[in-house]
Amino acid sequence: MxxxxxxxxxxxxxxxxxxxxxxxxxxxxxLGDILAHVSQLNELDTEAIPPTAQVLSLHDVHATDExxxxxxxxxxLANAPEREGNYFRTKAVLGYET
Amino acid sequence: MRRESLALxxxxxxxxxxxxxxxxxxxxxxxxxxxxxxxxxxDRIRSFVxxxxxxxxxxxxxxxxxxxxxxxxxxxxxPMALKDLLSTAGIATTCGSRILQGYHPPYDATVYARLRAAxxxxxxxxxxxxxxMGSSTENSALAITANPWDLATVPGGSSGxxxxxxxxxxxxxxxxxxxxxxxxxxxxxxxxxxxKPTYGRVSRFGLIAFASSLDQIGPLTHxxxxxxxxxxxxxxxxxxxxxxxxxxxxxYVAQFGEDLRGLRVGVPxxxxxxxxxxxxxxxxxxxxxxxxxxxxxxxxxxxxxxxYALSTYYIIAPAEVSSNLSRYDGVKYGYxxxxxxxxxxxxxxxxxxxxxxxxxxxxxxxxxxxxxGYYDAYYLKAQKVRTLIKAEFDAAFERCDVIASPTSPxxxxxxGSRTADPIAMYLSDVFTIPASMAGIPAISxxxxxxDGLPVGMQLIGRAFDEATLLRAAHAYERSTExxxxxxxxxxxxxx
Numbered sequence: 001m002x003x004x005x006x007x008x009x010x011x012x013x014x015x016x017x018x019x020x021x022x023x024x025x026x027x028x029x030x031l032g033d034i035l036a037h038v039s040q041l042n043e044l045d046t047e048a049i050p051p052t053a054q055v056l057s058l059h060d061v062h063a064t065d066e067x068x069x070x071x072x073x074x075x076x077l078a079n080a081p082e083r084e085g086n087y088f089r090t091k092a093v094l095g096y097e098t
Numbered sequence: 099m100r101r102e103s104l105a106l107x108x109x110x111x112x113x114x115x116x117x118x119x120x121x122x123x124x125x126x127x128x129x130x131x132x133x134x135x136x137x138x139x140x141d142r143i144r145s146f147v148x149x150x151x152x153x154x155x156x157x158x159x160x161x162x163x164x165x166x167x168x169x170x171x172x173x174x175x176x177p178m179a180l181k182d183l184l185s186t187a188g189i190a191t192t193c194g195s196r197i198l199q200g201y202h203p204p205y206d207a208t209v210y211a212r213l214r215a216a217x218x219x220x221x222x223x224x225x226x227x228x229x230x231m232g233s234s235t236e237n238s239a240l241a242i243t244a245n246p247w248d249l250a251t252v253p254g255g256s257s258g259x260x261x262x263x264x265x266x267x268x269x270x271x272x273x274x275x276x277x278x279x280x281x282x283x284x285x286x287x288x289x290x291x292x293x294k295p296t297y298g299r300v301s302r303f304g305l306i307a308f309a310s311s312l313d314q315i316g317p318l319t320h321x322x323x324x325x326x327x328x329x330x331x332x333x334x335x336x337x338x339x340x341x342x343x344x345x346x347x348x349x350y351v352a353q354f355g356e357d358l359r360g361l362r363v364g365v366p367x368x369x370x371x372x373x374x375x376x377x378x379x380x381x382x383x384x385x386x387x388x389x390x391x392x393x394x395x396x397x398x399x400x401x402x403x404x405x406y407a408l409s410t411y412y413i414i415a416p417a418e419v420s421s422n423l424s425r426y427d428g429v430k431y432g433y434x435x436x437x438x439x440x441x442x443x444x445x446x447x448x449x450x451x452x453x454x455x456x457x458x459x460x461x462x463x464x465x466x467x468x469x470x471g472y473y474d475a476y477y478l479k480a481q482k483v484r485t486l487i488k489a490e491f492d493a494a495f496e497r498c499d500v501i502a503s504p505t506s507p508x509x510x511x512x513x514g515s516r517t518a519d520p521i522a523m524y525l526s527d528v529f530t531i532p533a534s535m536a537g538i539p540a541i542s543x544x545x546x547x548x549d550g551l552p553v554g555m556q557l558i559g560r561a562f563d564e565a566t567l568l569r570a571a572h573a574y575e576r577s578t579e580x581x582x583x584x585x586x587x588x589x590x591x592x593x
């Protein structure tokens with residue numbers, strides 16, 4: 001399975017990982033090898049087989065509708081790289097084009 | 099008993115329990131002995147990424163007060179340690195990753211909360227492959243853990259720290275997590291017992307997610323009895339995890355016995371194929387012969403899709419990874435890169451600098467498999483093959499009660515020997531992944547030695563039937579001496 005550098009760049013953008021060109025070149029070969037390996041699944045006829053997303057027979061599990069305390073704001077913000085008041089602080093959100 | 103002379107290494111929970119209940123030893127003394135042991139050997143093993151000395155001594159003091167008040171319980175006052183992806187409030191939890199640098203969880207994982215309530219003592223947090231992705235613990239951003247049996251070899255992974263700590267006598271028991279074999283394979287390579295319970299048996303609340311449809315927490319212990327004791331503490335439905343199943347937890351130990359008359363053991367031809375080291379295969383075949391000598395009936399079973407399980411896993415797990423690990427964005431917790439001028443550049447540089455090579459590789463594979471135009475060909479296809487794998491196990495369990503196989507195709511391999519070839523590393527899990535895909539329980543027990551290194555036999559059971567699995571593994575263990583062997587490092591270093 002042959003991937004182009006452009007393919008790798010596109011996936012990295014979707015995954016929001018700012019790979020270096022060197023990393024992309026390494027991954028181009030490795031992803032190709034992995035995708036070639038997993039393509040062996042095409043040997044199996046699965047036309048009539050339903051997919052399994054998870055193995056439990058549980059569906060639509062509802063929590064009991066009882067109020068309980070939330071975590072304190074300070075505890076939730078304690079790990080923030082940067083905070084301002086009761087907010088997470090980041091660099092500018094606007095202006096980026098995908 | 100003097101704590102200097104206490105033979106900690108290899109001491110079972112049951113043996114420690116007797117000493118604690120007879121007041122021959124306090125939990126504080128026991129905890130100090132384990133801390134001394136960690137100080138003496140861990141610069142060579144590097145199982146621990148954090149040692150929680152103060153927490154341990156405080157919890158041990160509390161356990162001593164509870165014992166003095168007449169309380170009893172299997173793990174009350176017993177020192178243990180946790181894989182570093184299990185959340186511990188206020189105690190660093192890194193997942194072996196730079197991206198969780200400095201992260202202190204605001205809450206406890208349910209398994210830790212249950213162990214605390216039962217009076218177990220936390221010695222510290224254990225090294226692992228980054229976000230549990232790996233089979234050698236070499237993918238940790240923090241340290242490379244060595245196998246106590248041969249310091250030049252890997253302990254397996256991803257719960258390598260959890261397995262090595264038990265093998266080296268640094269904790270009475272540990273917890274790991276198993277997504278495709280990450281409890282069983284390191285247990286096999288380190289000569290200890292490792293149990294992956296049924297998906298849904300143990301709450302995953304506070305387990306930092308890798309692949310949510312596969313992840314399950316399990317104990318690593320010296321004996322099957324210990325695994326049963328720990329499982330009885332951590333198992334059961336939890337309102338905080340909607341995938342924890344409302345299934346009763348039986349009294350495992352009460353069902354233990356000496357012989358296996360009436361038990362049908364399935365032997366699948368697909369697990370005895372080229373690629374397994376001859377010393378591993380002969381040890382496992384001898385283990386299966388021992389099951390027969392104990393009265394079990396051997397039955398040939400067929401699991402034809404076994405050879406496809408690895409490929410199925412390496413689509414489904416990375417797909418779930420690409421989703422789960424999107425939360426690491428440098429905003430809410432952990433590492434943030436200051437490179438770039440806007441938020442998206444923060445994401446790009448934080449994730450490139452914060453994740454290691456294997457994690458990035460899997461996020462990329464998963465993103466590709468889920469991307470527009472490829473979903474049906476990869477992810478949907480893999481989910482259909484998963485149905486086949488599960489159906490084949492269901493059919494096999496019509497004819498047998500447990501299935502026996504090797505845990506790993508090899509004994510511990512040299513550090514560095516597989517890092518250049520991802521697929522060679524992935525093949526380490528070829529025998530453990532099928533049970534993960536089917537969500538069924540499996541255990542690895544020591545069954546022999548090859549080139550002086552431990553070999554593990556895997557027993558696989560029906561969903562939620564850990565009882566039969568543990569009963570079979572316990573009877574096997576009682577009839578052999580393999581679980582009593584200890585690495586030379588343990589024998590020479592003393593308590």
